[in-house]
Amino acid sequence: MTNETEFINALLSKKHRERAFKQLLDRYQERLYWHIRKLVHTHENANDVLQNTFVRIYRSLPNFKQNSSLHTWMYKIAYNESLRFLEKHSKELRVSLDEVNEKHLENLFQDSYFNANEVQVKLQKVLHELADKERKVFQMKYYDDLKFREIAEILTIKEGTIKTLYYKAAKYVEDKMVQVMVTEHKI
Amino acid sequence: MDTFNYPEQDKKEGALETQRLKMHSKELGLEVPENYFEISKQEILNKIGTEKEPKTKLISLQNKKVLFSIAASIALLFTITIFQMKEGLFKSQEKKVRKIALLEENNDLINSLFVEDSDDFVEDYLNTKVLEDL
Numbered sequence: 001m002t003n004e005t006e007f008i009n010a011l012l013s014k015k016h017r018e019r020a021f022k023q024l025l026d027r028y029q030e031r032l033y034w035h036i037r038k039l040v041h042t043h044e045n046a047n048d049v050l051q052n053t054f055v056r057i058y059r060s061l062p063n064f065k066q067n068s069s070l071h072t073w074m075y076k077i078a079y080n081e082s083l084r085f086l087e088k089h090s091k092e093l094r095v096s097l098d099e100v101n102e103k104h105l106e107n108l109f110q111d112s113y114f115n116a117n118e119v120q121v122k123l124q125k126v127l128h129e130l131a132d133k134e135r136k137v138f139q140m141k142y143y144d145d146l147k148f149r150e151i152a153e154i155l156t157i158k159e160g161t162i163k164t165l166y167y168k169a170a171k172y173v174e175d176k177m178v179q180v181m182v183t184e185h186k187i
Numbered sequence: 188m189d190t191f192n193y194p195e196q197d198k199k200e201g202a203l204e205t206q207r208l209k210m211h212s213k214e215l216g217l218e219v220p221e222n223y224f225e226i227s228k229q230e231i232l233n234k235i236g237t238e239k240e241p242k243t244k245l246i247s248l249q250n251k252k253v254l255f256s257i258a259a260s261i262a263l264l265f266t267i268t269i270f271q272m273k274e275g276l277f278k279s280q281e282k283k284v285r286k287i288a289l290l291e292e293n294n295d296l297i298n299s300l301f302v303e304d305s306d307d308f309v310e311d312y313l314n315t316k317v318l319e320d321l
Contacts, residue, residue, distance in 0.1 A: 021235065025228050031204075033224070034211050043219060047227065054231045058238065116216020124215060143215075145207055 004070055011061050021058065029054075031144070032078045038139045039082040041104040043113040053081045068153055075146065076154045098132070119180060126176045130169050137162055138169035 010016040011024065032053060037046040056077055064073060090100045105128055108114050109121070116124070127135055136155065140146045148166070152159040211217045220226075 022228075022232070025231060029224055029228055029231075030208055033219070033227075034208060034217075037211070037217055038215075043217075047223075050227065051231055051234065055234055055238070058235050113218045113220065114216055115212075115218050120214065120216035143207070143210060145204075 005066070008061075008064065008066065008070060024057075025054065028074055032074065035075060035078050035140070035144050036082050038143065039079070039136070040085055041108040042111045044111075045085065045104065049078070049081050049085050052085075053078045056081060069150075072146075072150045072153050075144075075150065079154050101128070101132075119177075119184060122180045123173075123177060126173055126180075129176070130172060133157070134165050134169040134172075137165040138173065141166050142170070 007020060007023075010020040029050070033046060033050050036049045036053065037043070040046050040049055053074075057074055060077065064070070068076075086097055086100050086104075089104075090097050093100065093103070095103075105124070108124070127138070130138065133155070137151055140151045140154070141148070146154070148159050148162050151157075152162045155162070157165075
């Protein structure tokens, strides 16, 4: 039995559940928070989604089939919770998901937990010039350090397509940021 | 099983992860309130504490969608049953009509056996109709 299987059994046992879940929080809370924050932008939004994500993880543990690793499964739940949150907002505001994204990005620039210089603001804007899928793939690979295979599982897209999306996005961000650096710092 | 631990990270891996998480503030300018993760952890544990056991999902009968689905299923079942009954009725009626037709056909055949064959009718017909036309 692998360590992960033992750990999952602990999460499911009455006796060890509480301690195991604390360990899970210690290991994953911050990672999942940043994963969510990049999808929903502001701290307040990310806090709501993070809480819902861990409650859902806890509730869904008995149904975890172990077809993927616990790590990938939790990222997928966090991703789905973020989407659910954005869709709820899009319904409430009666606007498209793209428009909700734009609105949240505007809110981010007003957020008290956004403290960026000009270059950082520019990077945020460049990231939002990417197509939705390209941006998600780029962020999951570059900032969350997920494997291509894991991103493919989370987004349910073929691994080959994920690689193409990532390299295209990375090239775009690199070119744009080089331009910014040249103009800003007159390199 | 009394001892368990989440699979350990080695120190190098852990340090790399910490560095990467810091990229969010360094590169993207994203920040969190002080002690946020400790406070949030406690809030999550409190929420889960009130749940006690991981839940299996109960479907509320007060949910309009669920009620609508149940009503639609009953209506569909009812329609199918009625349709099948009608179809059965039509089939049995069709069988009866076929039997009657067959009986009548047989009667004609039987009756024809009792009619005497006569050449007079043919002769009359030839005389009056065909020969007159010539």
